[in-house]
Amino acid sequence: MVWAAGFAVPPLAGAAGLATDARGRMVVDGAPRSASHPDVFGASDAVAAPAVGGETRMSCQTGVPMGAAVAGAVAARAAGRAPRPVRFRYVGQNISLGRRDAVIQFTRSDDTAVAAALTGRAAVAVKEAVVRGAFWAARWRGGTVRRVRPGSGR
Structure with a gap:
């Protein structure tokens, strides 16, 4: 597994001999397996996966479903x-501008912008709902929400 939590890709994939793109991201197929080593899987900002209209971009909107x-x-x-x-596929791009302001630019599935955006506190509320939804989805298991004990591995 190759993982990065930012917009600078670590050289790990290339150093390991995996196929990479011009930015150093591991190239994966739609599975998402390494294009050069199919027994290696990758997710999030450190990989370039096929997407509608091109390839995935570095974002949590890519990382969460790719992890799944x-x-x-x-x-x-x-x-x-x-x-x-x-x-x-994509539905938008968003930027948090502190706790009280944000911008959400809606996009087509190929990540090209449309003439619609949400700003201000409404955008903050949507962004907060997305973050909270991802938090709860990560803990959903077998139809119930389970409390995760730090360090328990569960």
Whole structure:
């Protein structure tokens, strides 16, 4: 697994001999497996995966579903099945400007901008809902929300 939590890609993929793009991101297929080493899976900002209209961009909007795709692909491989291809689509780009302001630029599925944006406190509320939704989705398990104990590995 190759992972990065920012917009600077670490040289790990290239140093490991994996196929990379011009920015140093590991090139993956839709599974998302390494294009050069299909037993290696990658997610988030450190990979370039196929997306509608091109390739994925560095963002949490890419990282969260891609992490789920990797988990599903690894589980499928462990069960002897082929991983399902994932097709990434976008709905917008957002920027938080502190606790009281934000901008959400809506986009087409290929990540090109449309003539619609949300700003101010309304954009902050949407961004907060997305963050809270991702938090709860990460803890959803078997139809119930479970409390995660730090350091427990569960």
